[in-house]
Amino acid sequence: MNDLSSSVVQSDACVSGDEHQQRENLFTLLKQALKARGFTYARLAAEMNMSELSIKRLFKEKDCKMSRLLEICSIIGISIDELIQMQQRFSQIPEFLPESVEAALAKDKKLFLILILLVSQVDIPTVGSLMEMDQARLYLHLRELEKLGIIELRSGSGFRFLVSLPIRWRMGGKLAGLIKGINKRYIAHCLDHEKDPEYAFTTASRLMSKSSVLQIQNNLHRIREEFDYLSSQDQMFYKVEELQLHKLVFGMGPFPLDVILAED
Structure with missing residues (x-):
């Protein structure tokens, strides 16, 4: 077992606030994995030769004994390292x-x-x-x-x-031109497929107060976080052939007409 696993999964009854949150996240992901793989508490209990009540108590109390976690992961077909690395990705700063x-x-x-x-x-x-x-x-x-x-x-x-x-990419660095080109072509692609149900595209311009702008921008940040969270789950719990590569692009800020009207 690697250092990452041993640092996150502990059997001590007393844990710090951060460790408690890690356990919460770990068991949330584990429950999502069970659901994605079609496992009920009753089915898991039968596989582990335990009572359904014991399984429910395990998840309620978030019993983090490594042997139990390893057994559950083995039954549902994922590794404990994958589960923990996924949990760790949510709190990392780019x-x-x-x-x-x-x-x-x-x-x-x-x-x-x-x-x-x-x-x-x-x-x-x-x-x-x-x-x-x-x-x-x-x-x-x-x-x-x-x-x-x-x-x-x-x-x-x-x-x-x-x-x-x-x-994290430097938007003003050496990759700036390449990143701009990729996103311009992708936005054009979305416009070309605007009526296709697999695509979503919208654009708007309005006079707004700073407080309203901040509210919208905060909502966009939450959408990005949800995009990262859900995609990470899908990549772990679904087969590769069941997934399709998607891209998320949005931008919001002042609308500089002089820049928009300038010739390329």
Whole structure:
């Protein structure tokens, strides 16, 4: 068991406020995993040779004995490390990559997109399929990410990140032009598919007070948090073939007509 697991899952009765919240989050995710996999408390109890009442008490009291958690995870088909890493991602603050790394990524759009897919928890075989790359070409790009110190390749199609997640991009840095171009093309794509039920697009301009603007912006931040939260759950609890890559883009701020009217 790695250090992450041992630091989060403890059997002591007394825990700090942060540890209590970690347990709350961990068992919330575990209950969601059970539901996604079609497990009731009664079914889980039968698999564990326990009474349904005991299982309900376990989840109510959030009994964090490692042996029990390992058994539950094994039964429903996920690893304890995956569960804990998912829980940890929710509280992490995005960090920048070194500017030299951003500069290297800016020179190769395909390399940047492969990194975006990996950060989005897309597995390597699916990345190859989405990018329409054969195994040899994809491996060369993955080796470039490894040389940049972003990932470490493992046997088979495995890898691990060597940088903290999530990643924050410098909007005024070397990647700015590439990021702007990607988002412009995506917004144009959404406009072209505005009547398609799989897409949602809206735009508006109004005179507003600072307090109303702040309220809307706070709501947009909450939508982003929900997007991250729900996508993380889906990537853990659904099969890859049941998921489709989606992108979320929104912007709100003063409407500078001189900028809008300027020629490209």
